[in-house]
Amino acid sequence: MEYTGRPAMNALSIRGLTKTYANGVSALTGIDLDVAEGDFFGLLGPNGAGKSTTIGIICSLVRKSSGTVRVFDVDVDENFPLAKSYIGLVPQEFNFSVFEQAIQVVTNQAGYYGIPSALAHERAEYYLGKLGIWAKRHEPTRFLSGGMKRRLMIARALLHEPRLLILDEPTAGVDIELRRSMWAFLREINEAGRTIILTTHYLEEAESLCRNLAIIDDGRIIQNTSVRKLLSQLNCETFVLDVDSGDEIDEVSGYSMRRVDEGTLEVDVKREQSLNPLFAALSTQGVNVLSMRNKANRLEELFLDLVGEEGA
Amino acid sequence: MNPHGTWIAFRTILRKEVTRFMRIWPQTLVPPVITMVLYFIIFGTLIGTRIGEMGGFSYMEYITPGLIMMSVTNSAYSNTVSSFFSAKFQRSIEEMLISPVPNYVIILGFALGGVLRGLIIGVLVTATSLFFTKLSVHHLAVTLSIVVLTALLFSLGGLVNAIFARSFDDISIVPTFVLTPLTYLGGVFYSINLLPEFWQGVSKANPILYMVNAFRYGILGVSDIRVEVAFTMIAAAILLLFALINLLLNRGTGLRS
Structure with missing residues (x-):
């Protein structure tokens, strides 16, 4: 990130946040969370863990029961309008009028932030263009595809140039090609200095995009660290090797191996183990490794471990 | 948000409201005119000619201000209740809730949208009425101010209904079971002087009586109630609902x- 000459500050600071709904369900039981300015932060957790409730409170769509929320050092209880002006939200559900044109959806949103019409149209052209839906600007939103609707919500959230962009499942139901292009766009705006908080069920997405993350489960934070540190906790990884040997392959000492089919081998590798002896042993047996990949996403394995432990 | 930004936000909400009801004009602008044409034909021409004069005017002339006011109030109310509830239903209201736009601007934007629709309907119905009767305005300032204030009051009423509504059924209950009976019993079709004393007293508890009669005073110069009382009641109700x-x-x- 570029050096701006300013001392680093938290884009978001949450202390002792609780939320109990009218039906008695306790969604948050006192969470503390800091997100540094400029970070790409992941907020992960199973369904019903409290992610959307947390986001709803930050954006004023849900009333908190207790606790404090500060956005760029502005306490939402003291000056919510200013705090709101710093935030852009891409919600999980489509929440625009299905009768309006795409261009109206984004320029109206700009209007609610007091942005003059000419500037709103200029930014609409930029963001709708960047996200590949400028040509569809006059289409009523109900005629847009699911992927276009998702991109429209991202463009809408960016029209007032928020310092903090919150994305709640932004790529849900989006095909992989489009998802990757959205990742590239999000990386670009993050590198330009915008703080991003992302919730997603695609852990590959979190691993690829986020520098830091928190895992929330049952209304409390159970892990809050950098992605790198979290991945270093992984004790064992399973690799899938594509091999060219149809013959019997002998066990390699120290590695747990399974022959899935004639050309595929699964090998469990512990954190302290190197892959070199494995390759050397296979080579000695005349087995060529054609390609190799992780069996499961690494973060996914950790996530299941952490959430599973908590639930046990 | 600075004053200029607040003004832009207000204009955006108002423009969105006007765009909405103009986009669906066959649903919002045409039906009230057709309904009023039927009222003019049935109550004015067919039945009214047998009733004779009321308050010194032909029956058609007498009921016309009430019919105009009835269409204005219905349109103003239904505009805000349906627009705000639709925004809640589609969750597009969240666009405003997450923004820094002050709540009073949201109220004014929606309410004035309802007022504008009410006034457009008022103009259309008034123009239609000229095919059936002659109208001369007795007091222009009273006529205009009472119609604007009444439209604003009903717009705000629609907003309250929409805030509490949880389903589309909830937005039709109040108009069907409260507003329509009050309107029909609010002196649109008759002078309360025709009623026995007891029912005159009961009628005076109906707020719509004051609006209809004040508007009738503006156009015809006759009223069953004091116009100052009507203005005071409407202004107080507007402030109360806004708060x-x-x-x-x-x-x-x-x-x-």
């Missing part, structure tokens, strides 16, 4: 969990 809606939005009633 109530502001409180409801601040609390997030019906909008925030």
